[in-house]
Structures are given as C-alpha cells and as structure tokens.
Amino acid sequence: MNKPTKSVVIVGGGTAGWLIAGRIAAQHNxxxxxxxxxxxxxxxxxxxxxxxxxxxxxxxxxxxxxxVSETEFIQQCCVSFKQGAKFARWLDGSVDDFYYHPLVLxxxxxxxxxxxxxxxxxxxxxxSFSNSVCFQExxxxxxxxxxxxxxxxxxxxxxxxxxxxxxxxxxxxxxxxTDKLGVKHIVDDxxxxxxxxxxxxxxxxxxxxxxxxxxxFVDCSGFSAILIxxxxxxxxxxxxxxxxxxxxxxxxxxxxxxxxxxASHTISTAQDAGWIWDIGLPTRxxxxxxxxxxxxxxxxAIERLAVYVGPNFSExxxxxxxxxxxxxxxxxxxxxxxxxxASGFLEPLExxxxxxxxxxxxxxxxxxxxxRQTMDIIAKRFNQTFNYRWKRIIDFLKLxxxxxxxxxxxxxxxxxxxxxxDSLQELxxxxxxxxxxxxxxNSSNEVFPAASYQYILYGMGFKTDIEYQKSSLNQQTFAxxxxxxxxxxxxxxxxxxxKNRDLLxxxxxxxxxxx
Amino acid sequence: MSKYLxxxxxxxxxxxxxxRENSAQQAKHLNMIPIGLxxxxxxxxxxxxxxxxxxxxxxFKLVALFGFEPGENLYCKNDIWNxxxxxxxxxxxxFYLAYSNNETDKEKYLCVNINSQKIDVNGKKNKTGLxxxxxxxxxxxCLHQAQEILATLxxxxxxxxxxxxxxxxxxxxxxxxxxxxxxxxxxxxxxxxYTIDPSKLEQLNxxxxxxxxxxxxxxxxxxxxxxxxxxxxxxxxxxxxxxxx
Ligand SMILES: Cc1cc2nc3c(=O)[nH]c(=O)nc-3n(C[C@H](O)[C@H](O)[C@H](O)COP(=O)(O)OP(=O)(O)OC[C@H]3O[C@@H](n4cnc5c(N)ncnc54)[C@H](O)[C@@H]3O)c2cc1C
Numbered sequence: 001m002n003k004p005t006k007s008v009v010i011v012g013g014g015t016a017g018w019l020i021a022g023r024i025a026a027q028h029n030x031x032x033x034x035x036x037x038x039x040x041x042x043x044x045x046x047x048x049x050x051x052x053x054x055x056x057x058x059x060x061x062x063x064x065x066x067x068v069s070e071t072e073f074i075q076q077c078c079v080s081f082k083q084g085a086k087f088a089r090w091l092d093g094s095v096d097d098f099y100y101h102p103l104v105l106x107x108x109x110x111x112x113x114x115x116x117x118x119x120x121x122x123x124x125x126x127x128s129f130s131n132s133v134c135f136q137e138x139x140x141x142x143x144x145x146x147x148x149x150x151x152x153x154x155x156x157x158x159x160x161x162x163x164x165x166x167x168x169x170x171x172x173x174x175x176x177x178t179d180k181l182g183v184k185h186i187v188d189d190x191x192x193x194x195x196x197x198x199x200x201x202x203x204x205x206x207x208x209x210x211x212x213x214x215x216x217f218v219d220c221s222g223f224s225a226i227l228i229x230x231x232x233x234x235x236x237x238x239x240x241x242x243x244x245x246x247x248x249x250x251x252x253x254x255x256x257x258x259x260x261x262x263a264s265h266t267i268s269t270a271q272d273a274g275w276i277w278d279i280g281l282p283t284r285x286x287x288x289x290x291x292x293x294x295x296x297x298x299x300x301a302i303e304r305l306a307v308y309v310g311p312n313f314s315e316x317x318x319x320x321x322x323x324x325x326x327x328x329x330x331x332x333x334x335x336x337x338x339x340x341x342a343s344g345f346l347e348p349l350e351x352x353x354x355x356x357x358x359x360x361x362x363x364x365x366x367x368x369x370x371x372r373q374t375m376d377i378i379a380k381r382f383n384q385t386f387n388y389r390w391k392r393i394i395d396f397l398k399l400x401x402x403x404x405x406x407x408x409x410x411x412x413x414x415x416x417x418x419x420x421x422d423s424l425q426e427l428x429x430x431x432x433x434x435x436x437x438x439x440x441x442n443s444s445n446e447v448f449p450a451a452s453y454q455y456i457l458y459g460m461g462f463k464t465d466i467e468y469q470k471s472s473l474n475q476q477t478f479a480x481x482x483x484x485x486x487x488x489x490x491x492x493x494x495x496x497x498x499k500n501r502d503l504l505x506x507x508x509x510x511x512x513x514x515x
Numbered sequence: 516m517s518k519y520l521x522x523x524x525x526x527x528x529x530x531x532x533x534x535r536e537n538s539a540q541q542a543k544h545l546n547m548i549p550i551g552l553x554x555x556x557x558x559x560x561x562x563x564x565x566x567x568x569x570x571x572x573x574x575f576k577l578v579a580l581f582g583f584e585p586g587e588n589l590y591c592k593n594d595i596w597n598x599x600x601x602x603x604x605x606x607x608x609x610f611y612l613a614y615s616n617n618e619t620d621k622e623k624y625l626c627v628n629i630n631s632q633k634i635d636v637n638g639k640k641n642k643t644g645l646x647x648x649x650x651x652x653x654x655x656x657c658l659h660q661a662q663e664i665l666a667t668l669x670x671x672x673x674x675x676x677x678x679x680x681x682x683x684x685x686x687x688x689x690x691x692x693x694x695x696x697x698x699x700x701x702x703x704x705x706x707x708x709y710t711i712d713p714s715k716l717e718q719l720n721x722x723x724x725x726x727x728x729x730x731x732x733x734x735x736x737x738x739x740x741x742x743x744x745x746x747x748x749x750x751x752x753x754x755x756x757x758x759x760x
Contacts (some may be wrong), residue, residue: 150707152690334692510572514683515690515709 002373005215006036006462010206011190011227012220013042013054015166016340018173018358020218021183022066023361025369031182036368037182041178041204041212042224049222049248049321050167051285053083053279054266054351057103057161060154062358068176070153071511074504076172077167078281079296081264081500082157083144085350088269091460092405099128099459101350102136102481103159105451107486108478115435115454117468117479118468129458132483135490140265142494145503146319153512157497161351162268163286167288186212190221193231199333200372201227215372217502218364223345224327227432228338234330237344237390242398242419244295244410245274245347248321249305249439250288253312264500270347271304272296272408277348278308282504290323295410323347327390332379333377335372337364349400352393359389359447385445395424399453403460435464445501520611520626528627532635532646533609533657535577540553540632543606546582548604551671552678559672559742561600561620562590563749566688566709575679575709577739580749583695583705589752603671605662607664609633610661612669626664678732685723687711687736687760698754710743 008024010017015385019180022041028036032172063073084102093098094445106114118124124132131137136158139146146160155248177183188206202215219227240246267278274291296304298320303463306313327344331337346352363382369375398421401414416490420428427440436453457464466473498506521527534648542548545732550558555577558564562579569576579602581588590598609631615622627634627647640739645657693705716724718735727733 150568150570150571151573193594506572510574513568513573513575514686515688 002371003215004371005369005375007214008036008038008218008368009212009214010038010040010218010220011042011204011340012039012048012222012340013047013170013174013185014050014220014222014340015170015173015354016222016342017042017169017218017220018177019062019354019357020220020339020361020364022068022173022177022181023062023358023365025181025183026066027365028368029182031180033182037184038182039212039214040184041186041188041190041209043189044187045189046222046224048167048170050170051248051286051288051319052348052351052353053163053281054164054277054315054348054354055161056351056355056358057156057159058355058358059162060160062208062361064154066176067180069511071507073172074507075511077168078283080163080262080281080504081163082163082221082266082279083104083140083146083264085197085266086140086366087269087317087400087459088267090268090275090400090404090406093270099455100130100137100140101142101452101455101459102130102163102265104134104136105159105449107482107489108132110452112475112478112482113437114479114482115437115458116464116469116473117440117476118458118483119435119464119466120473121468121479121483131490133486135486135493138490139495140263141495143261143263143500144494144497145264145500146497147503148496148498149503149510149512151512152515157493161266163281165281190226193227195341201231203500215335216369216375217336218343219336220340222408225338225342227336228328228331228333232330232333232336234328234333236324236331237326237329238419239325239346239394241329242421243325243347244292244413244419245290245325246323247298247301248290248319248323249286249294249298249301250286250319250321251305251309251313251317253285253287253309255283255285256433259501262500262504266351269308269408270404271308272406273301273304273410274347275349276305276308282501294406294409295413321396322453327386329387330383331360331386332382334379335375336378337382339364343386346393346397348388350393350448352397354392354445356386356389360386387448388443388445391423392441393420395421395427396448396452396456398424399456400460403457403462419444427453431462431464433465433468435466516631519628519630520613521629522613522624523627523647523658524611524674525648528647529652530637530646531627534633534635534665539591540586542581542596542605543591543594544586546585546587547578547580548602550577550579550604551668552577552674552735553667553671554603555609555742557600557736558602559738561598561710561745562602562742563745564742565691566711567707568709577675580708580746583703583753584692587753589749591758593689603668607668610658612665625658625665632752644680665693678735679731681727681732682711685715685719685727687715689715695750698758711739713740 010021017040020036027036030038031038086098086100088098118129118132146158147154178185186209188209190204190206192205193201194203201217203211250412262280269276273296276289281287289301323345325346340357367378367379394507402412436450438450441450471489558579565580566575581590609628611626613624614624643716646655647658650654688709691708691710695703
C-alpha cells in the first residue's frame with residue numbers, strides 16, 4: 001500500500017490538461033528523471049472545446065509558477081487584459097442599465113467595509129457603488145490598460161486577468177510543458193481501463209501505445225469524462241434546476257482594423273432567455289449566447305445573437321455547445337482525479353471554470369500524495385474542498401439572477417424561491433440588514449471574496465437596511481476620506497494608464513521586464 | 516529630425532562657435548543623463564549609476580543620477596558644475612548624430628542644435644568660443660572632438676544593448692527602492708530605479724560566470740555597484756539645501 005507516487009498520467013490536452021501537467025511538473029521538477037514523471041495523452045480525433053477565453057487574476061500566479069514569461073504568453077496567445085465584467089441589461093433590460101464587477105477590491109477594503117457608508121452618504125448616492133469605492137470601472141469605460149510598459153511582468157497597477165485564444169493557449173502550454181518542464185506527450189486514444197483489485201486504475205489501454213500505467217491518473221478529457229464518468233461512473237450533481245442555461249452558441253468576429261479599441265473587460269449582456277458574452281482579443285472578438293432551451297427555441301436564440309452581432313453575423317461559423325450545469329459529487333476516486341470540464345461545468349458567467357482548474361492544479365501539485373497510503377486522505381480532503389467551492393460558485397452565479405426586475409419567463413423562473421439554494425437564501429436574509437463582509441465567508445477555501453458579492457448586490461440596486469446598525473457606523477470620517485482618496489486615484493490612474501491596444505502594441509515590440 | 520537640428524556645413528556655419536564650459540547651464544534641470552558602458556569606469560567614480568526604464572518602451576537605460584526628482588540637479592549650483600567629471604552626453608551638446616533614413620547605407624550626419632545656448636552664431640567676435648571651421652573651411656578641433664565623442668556615445672549605446680540582453684537572460688536586474696528621511700523629517704520613497712543584483716551572480720554556473728568575465732561584464736557590475744555609494748553623497752547634497760531653506 002505504501003507504494004510511492006512516481007508517475008502521473010493526464011488524459012486530455014485542452015487547457016485543463018496542460019495547466020495540470022505544467023503545474024505538477026514545475027512543482028516536482030520533472031525534468032529530472034529521478035523525480036515524479038508526468039505524461040499527457042491526448043486524442044488527435046477529439047479536439048478540445050476551444051472556448052473559454054476569460055480568466056481570473058489567479059492565472060498570473062499560475063503561469064509564473066510554471067516559469068512562463070508573461071511577454072511570450074501575451075505575444076503568442078492573442079492575449080488582452082481583462083479588468084472585470086460589465087453586466088448590461090441585467091436589472092431591468094433598459095438600454096442604460098449596467099453595472100461593473102471590477103477586479104480591484106474596494107478602497108481600503110481590509111480596514112473598512114465601505115458599503116453601509118456608501119448607502120448613507122448622500123454625496124455618493126448619485127455615484128454607483130463600484131465608482132464610489134473603486135477606480136477600475138473608469139479604466140474599463142475608457143478602454144485603458146491595467147498597467148504600463150514600465151510595470152514588471154505579472155505586476156499590475158490595477159488588478160487584472162486575461163482574455164485569450166483558448167486553442168493558442170493550449171498549444172503554448174504544450175510547448176512550454178514539453179520543452180521546458182519535462183512533460184512527456186503522447187498523441188493517442190484512450191480506449192479502456194485496466195484495474196487493480198482495489199479498483200485503482202493500473203493502466204490505460206491506448207490504440208497505438210499499448211497499456212500506459214501510472215500511480216495517479218488525472219481525467220482532463222473534457223465533457224466525455226472517460227475516467228471519472230465512463231469508467232468510475234461517479235454520480236453527477238445536476239444543478240440545472242438552479243442555473244437554467246443549457247445551450248451555448250459561439251461565434252468569432254475578426255477585428256475590422258488593427259487599431260480597433262479593445263475592451264479591457266468582459267461584456268455580458270442579458271437577453272430574454274440567457275445572456276451574451278463579448279470578449280475582445282487583439283485580432284478578433286469572441287461572442288456567444290448562453291441560453292435555456294426550455295425558455296427559447298434555437299432559432300430564436302440564433303436571432304438574438306444575430307441582432308447583437310449585427311451585419312457581420314453569419315450562421316456558417318456558429319458553434320453549438322450543449323452544456324449541463326453541475327459537477328461530479330466525487331472528483332477524486334481511488335487513484336483518479338477529474339479536473340476541468342470532466343469534473344463539471346457551470347455557465348461561464350464569472351469565468352469560474354479555469355480558476356477551478358488552477359485551484360485543482362495547486363492542490364494536486366502541492367499536496368500530491370507521497371504514496372498510495374496517503375492518497376485516500378488527500379482525496380477526501382480534495383472532494384470536500386471542491387464540493388464546497390462548487391457550491392459557493394453556484395450561489396454566486398445564482399445571485400446575479402435573483403435581483404433582476406426583468407419580466408420574461410426565464411427571469412421570473414430564476415427568482416422562484418424553489419430554484420434558489422437555501423445557503424443563498426440565508427445570505428440574502430442576512431444581507432437585508434447586514435452588508436456582506438469577510439466574516440460571511442470565513443473558510444480558507446473561498447472562491448469569491450465578499451467584495452464580489454457587494455459589487456453584484458449593490459450594482460443590481462440592492463438595499464441593505466442599516467437602520468438597526470447605524471449606531472455602530474462610527475467611522476464616518478475615515479469612510480469619507482476613502483471616498484475622496486478613490487476619486488483622486490481614479491483621476492490619476494486615468495491620466496497615467498495607456499489605452500489597452502497601445503500597451504499591447506508595445507508589448508509586441510518591447511515586452512515587459514522581469515522586475 | 517527636429518527643425519532645430521541642422522547638418523553642420525561650412526556655408527551656413529562659417530561663423531558659428533561653441534562656448535566652452537557651459538555644461539552646467541545646459542544641465543541644471545536634468546536629474547539624470549544616459550551613460551554608455553564604455554564610460555562606466557570614469558563616471559562610476561563620480562556619480563551613482565543606476566538603471567531606469569524608458570517610459571516609451573519599458574527597456575532599461577543606464578543613467579548617472581543627479582537628483583531625486585525631475586528637474587533637480589544637485590551637482591549644479593549657481594550654474595557651476597560641482598563635480599570633476601562631466602559625462603560625455605553633456606560634453607557632446609550641442610552636437611548630435613543623425614542617420615539617413617536610407618535602409619541600405621545608414622549614413623551618419625553631424626548635426627548641431629542651433630537653439631542651444633552653447634553656441635554662438637557670431638563666434639569670430641567672441642574670444643571664448645571655438646569656431647566650427649577655420650578660415651579655409653576645414654573643420655576645427657571642436658568638430659573633430661564632437662565627432663569623436665558622438666562616436667564613443669554610439670558605441671556605448673551598442674554595448675549597453677548587449678549587456679542588457681545578457682543581464683536579462685540571466686535575470687540579473689533587481690529593483691531598488693530608496694526610503695529616505697530628510698533632515699526636516701519628511702520622507703521620500705524613490706521608485707523606478709534598478710541595479711544589478713550581486714547575489715544573483717553567486718547562483719550562476721561556471722559557464723555563465725566565464726562568459727560574464729570574458730566580456731568584462733563582471734568588472735562593469737562591480738563598478739556599477741561601487742557607484743551606488745554616491746547616492747549617500749547625493750542625499751547629503753540635498754539635505755544641505757533643505758537645512759538651509
Ligand atoms: C460556452 C463556453 C464558454 C466558456 N467560457 C469560459 C470562460 O470564459 N472562462 C473559463 O474559465 N472557462 C470557460 N469555459 C470552460 C473552458 O472552456 C474549459 O474550462 C477549458 O476549456 C478546459 O477544458 P478541458 O481541458 O477540461 O476540456 P477540453 O478542452 O474539451 O479538452 C478535452 C481533451 O481530452 C482529450 N480526450 C477526450 N477523450 C479522449 C480519449 N478517449 N483519449 C485521449 N484523449 C481524449 C481531447 O483530445 C482533448 O484534448 C467555457 C466553456 C464553454 C462550453
């Protein structure tokens with residue numbers, strides 16, 4: 001039983017597979033053949049989904065830990081900067097209805113919860129919550145970048161994530177993993193599985209390379225989930241009764257001109273049966289409609305997307321992807337752990353898919369079971385941790401829907417209390433009288449900070465009744481100073497930061513320095 | 516090319532001359548000046564040499580530091596340069612090299628900034644000036660000197676580029692932040708300066724060290740790091756002003 005873990009085999013060469021391979025190989029210095037060996041098998045027949053263009057700021061650290069140069073990543077993966085999301089028409093559907101979920105925390109967030117002060121401060125009342133406490137909305141509105149060409153790589157003036165070309169990203173990671181990190185790459189189809197007596201996987205049966213054995217297997221085979229689903233048949237936690245979106249229609253539009261402005265945020269525009277994402281890359285825009293086919297026919301959905309895209313819309317390059325909201329109840333079974341789409345999927349409203357891959361990669365790389373004896377302990381911990389995280393994400397995504405005043409069936413159904421998880425209902429009850437703050441989320445495994453809940457709640461016009469806690473709001477002066485400071489920072493940042501497109505052009509030419 | 520930069524020629528500039536020892540005038544509002552690697556051995560004895568990033572490209576540039584904020588030159592007092600050494604960049608003023616746009620042969624032209632306070636357009640009358648040309652239309656010593664200095668500067672730029680490439684490959688740059696408390700108890704945090712991290716040298720393998728040595732880079736690095744001692748002097752100079760104020 002105490003066989004040491006000496007080899008990991010990953011099935012799947014989408015972004016999940018290569019992120020896992022890279023993180024594990026970098027952490028364990030797999031270049032050295034005496035150390036843990038990492039092999040990735042991918043099918044040439046089944047191509048990766050190649051959607052998934054929005055990341056989290058965590059991606060900076062993930063790439064850094066893998067020894068990736070940010071300059072090369074930006075130059076080769078068609079990357080642009082992402083500074084959050086703009087939610088348009090989510091509240092009442094009117095043309096000027098929008099709010100931001102920026103990536104920068106509210107001003108002085110660790111010292112003060114500004115939310116109740118924002119609500120009581122008459123001067124702030126005509127400014128959005130995000131604009132009152134954070135400078136990033138203005139950067140986005142003005143198409144500015146989150147940093148300067150003199151800022152070191154992976155460092156931001158404003159917190160930032162990326163928009164990227166998912167296919168190029170997977171290729172880039174493949175090259176980095178195989179050239180620099182010692183990951184072995186096999187192009188082959190996994191056909192079936194051989195098992196040990198204890199139901200562990202002993203080897204994978206492939207079509208050209210025979211049996212491939214390992215101590216740990218990572219299932220990154222996408223929606224086909226060949227190990228965790230087809231082989232182990234671990235139960236699926238279906239969440240389509242909470243999150244109704246079950247179809248995606250995606251298109252890519254080439255940029256008109258090389259110097260078109262590039263939005264530095266994801267634009268998410270609500271429709272009558274779902275919402276449309278709009279992600280600007282240097283060479284193209286990725287646009288997609290995720291909707292519920294229980295509320296809208298495909299023909300109508302295509303019509304919505306066509307209207308959004310405008311005259312350049314063509315049905316010929318439309319990609320249709322059915323999606324099923326939910327996740328495995330057990331992610332790590334025996335010596336097999338599922339990551340990426342194989343572990344589950346939720347609508348891409350807050351780009352939570354890749355961040356879960358990164359979090360899984362962190363945990364697997366850093367807590368890799370030393371031997372078979374400790375594997376079940378780590379597996380149990382992994383399953384607990386990720387069940388918690390999925391639950392939190394589901395609550396947070398649902399939060400976006402329940403405060404809407406839109407009146408189409410899709411939106412009315414979303415507000416039906418029967419579709420709202422108890423855990424979220426409880427929080428909403430609490431927030432009627434208390435503004436969200438870190439004490440509401442005190443696990444070390446949180447995904448979204450309380451600040452994110454604040455941005456959504458108050459962006460959607462939610463009011464916390466602070467009458468009862470008024471006597472405890474004794475930091476008026478300090479709060480006032482923070483609002484003033486934020487205004488000054490906003491002006492300054494808008495002055496010094498370059499246009500998103502201009503910074504990208506400079507990065508192509510000069511690159512960032514390491515320091 | 517700016518309209519003030521004109522190719523030097525006898526026809527237009529027969530009477531032009533350069534005023535001597537006016538570098539302080541020109542530089543009193545400069546808080547730094549670019550330095551080439553071939554100038555390091557001399558300048559490191561007199562000024563702190565640090566790397567900054569070009570605001571246009573983010574690329575490293577080697578400079579001699581004269582002050583802590585834009586416009587501040589602590590070596591210049593009452594238009595007198597209080598240091599024994601004047602960096603080449605200041606010595607070359609008002610002359611510049613311009614390159615032809617022609618891709619195939621990059622011809623160099625010696626140009627003069629006709630707006631510079633260092634030139635006198637009617638030199639013959641001015642005893643202190645050195646005229647560009649002698650009576651026969653031959654270049655005078657000042658033009659020959661300028662050409663020499665400009666060639667040295669151009670060579671220095673090339674050496675810097677090669678050094679920066681190597682230092683980047685070996686990840687030798689580190690950022691330097693200065694936390695200074697002045698005599699009047701006010702504090703300044705100076706950011707945006709970079710140096711070569713000597714501890715990184717210790718992590719290099721023999722091969723890498725050998726390469727650095729054979730290029731003379733190890734010596735440069737020592738000279739650069741030695742020059743940082745002058746920062747203390749610069750702080751003193753500024754403190755003197757503060758106390759008097
Ligand atoms: C519409 C949509 C929008 C999205 N937007 C975002 C977003 O904005 N942000 C975000 O973070 N995420 C987003 N995602 C999710 C994101 O696309 C995925 O998390 C990401 O692409 C990782 O996918 P994957 O690697 O798990 O699977 P895939 O990319 O599907 O890769 C599966 C791999 O497994 C291999 N494979 C399968 N079967 C076998 C076999 N039998 N033998 C060998 N190999 C096999 C395939 O060849 C392939 O290489 C979105 C997803 C969808 C559907």
